[in-house]
Amino acid sequence: MDRKMSPHSALVHLLQQGSMSFPVMLFTEYKRLGLTEGQVMLLLQMMVFEEKEETPFPTVSQLEERMDASGDQIMAWLQSLVQGGFLTIEESVNEEGIRSERYCTAPFLQQLAASYLDRDPEEPDESVEKAYENLFQRFEREFGRPLSPMECETLTQWLDEDKHSEPLIISALREAVFCGKLSFRYIDRILLEWQQNEIQTPEEAVEYSRKFRNKGILYQTRNPREETEDTFSFYNWVKG
Known part of the structure; x- marks a missing residue:
């Protein structure tokens, strides 16, 4: 680079050199292949030399200038990469x-x-599938009818978006039944109230409701999804 270039021109010159793209698999799989960070960095440097500088056969000295490693270490990495079948040296005649x-x-x-490709294909999570099946059966049994498509989506x-656990959803269903307000809208209010107060288990919900009952007040919550208020009390569905 010309030392007489202005800072702006020098920066433009650097930007014109472009960038390199590397496969994500390089970062996710190299450990499984038994490669070290040093070997991977050496491979990346060699790719930059070839693609950006048209130097397909950089010398050890050139590599040493850019890496925090001695020439002997770089030579050892090169030999191990060749012996491991990760790198080859090809000859050509013009x-x-x-x-x-190169x-x-x-x-x-x-x-x-x-x-x-050798990774085991991800097996469906049987626990998740069972949770779906169990919830659908419980809700249909309590409602006494098949669920509508919108209810199934809710x-x-x-489960998927709000990350409510299966036991907590079932607990909210029981609470709605006890309160005589069996609707998805009301169950959603209960779950939202618990989520806002970091209630994660049925046992925590019981303790949470007990504190309110001891104060002689009922729960009130405003659901942002509906902008309506309602009041509901809690039943000890852990023991019931």
């Missing part, structure tokens, strides 16, 4: 008969892909 060498990182990328939202 039209004038001049031989040249590092090829394709074997490394191939091993990354193989490692990723149940799914409670």
Whole structure:
């Protein structure tokens, strides 16, 4: 770079060099392949040399200038990468008969892909599926009818988006039954009240409601989803 360039021109020159993109799998799979951070950084430097600087066969000295490692360490990493099948050295001859060498990182990328595909496919979480099935059955039994598509969607939202646990949802259902207000709207109010007060288990909800009853007051909550107020008391559904 010309030292006489203005700071602005120098920055523009740097920006014009572009950027490098690396596969995410490089960062998620290298440990499974038995590679160290030093070996990975060496591979990244070699990719930059080839792609951005048209230097497919950088010397140990060139690599040493950019890395916090000695030349001997870099040589050891290069040998281990070649022996491990992550790196190859290819020779080519141009039209004038001049031989040249280049590092090829394709074997490394191939091993990354193989490692990723070799991972066990994610099995469906049976506990989650069972929670859905249990909730649908419990709600249909209490309501005495099949649930509507919108009600099914609400149940799914409670589990997936609101992150309410299955036991807490069932507890809210029991509370609604006890209060004689069996509706998804009212159950949603109960769950929202508990969530706002960091109630996570039926036992905590019982203790939470007991404190209010000891003060001689009832719960009140405003549901942002409806902008209406209602009052409800709590039943000890843990023991009931």
